[in-house]
């Protein structure tokens with residue numbers, strides 16, 4: 001396992017005002033016993049509502065914060081005491097913080113990083129070529145970083161994080177604030193990185209489309225605890241997400257009509273929405289077509305947003 005945590009914890013002591021002169025100290029368990037194993041080459045989505053403990057976990061995995069308890073190992077190293085060795089093996093993109101030099105052209109940041117990490121020139125050139133073509137960097141390589149758009153800067157950050165050939169890439173909200181095209185570019189690139197299979201990726205995001213497009217495995221955390229660890233399909237199965245059929249009829253919906261294997265969710269004019277309950281879409285469509293004349297229909301997959309919202313809701317109860 002390239003990442004392994006066991007009962008990992010981080011408590012923060014927060015001082016709050018209690019009256020005019022008094023202050024009380026309370027402890028916030030930001031990460032409350034997270035046990036996680038990530039295999040080499042995996043692409044893991046790490047999600048949760050605001051304040052769930054995602055960034056705190058990433059900070060402990062990257063050696064920025066010392067855990068309050070439990071164990072953590074990344075690439076066989078203990079992050080805080082072995083932070084310098086670890087830095088060579090990991091790449092980090094934290095949405096808010098930049099690893100680029102604001103006043104220098106992007107290309108010069110890449111050259112500086114090559115010297116900092118002491119990357120052999122040929123390896124650096126090969127990786128830069130790969131990123132330039134996949135992320136279309138050429139048109140702004142000579143532009144100072146401060147003049148780049150957010151999407152261009154993010155493409156630069158991803159390149160900067162990969163130039164030393166890390167084994168693990170940690171990405172905290174890499175698509176936040178990006179327009180549709182930049183999001184597509186970033187996702188396409190990460191998909192390529194994942195397909196190569198030699199970089200492990202841990203991705204936190206509030207954009208569930210990132211997860212759907214990129215991650216087979218999803219870990220959901222809330223109040224510092226893991227509330228789901230499995231595939232997206234397992235998430236849908238656990239929370240019994242339902243597929244729907246939306247049918248436009250050539251007649252009105254016969255009042256009181258029932259179809260085995262489906263529940264009528266709504267009827268609006270000549271449009272009926274059915275939820276599948278234990279039957280396949282094919283079976284229900286066949287029964288529907290026998291009962292009423294059909295003009296058009298579509299099958300809607302369950303929305304990941306719905307199921308995750310329900311999951312967050314349950315975890316908070």
Ligand SMILES: Nc1ncnc2c1ncn2[C@@H]1O[C@H](COP(=O)(O)OP(=O)(O)OP(=O)(O)O)[C@@H](O)[C@H]1O
Nearest residue numbers: 012014028030048049050051052053054055056057
């Ligand atoms: N330095 C700190 N001091 C005190 N409390 C902190 C500190 N850092 C984080 N916390 C608290 O720990 C909890 C987890 O925060 P964290 O930033 O890890 O959440 P998150 O899942 O990354 O949230 P978001 O999606 O909003 O970025 C929150 O309650 C937060 O207020």
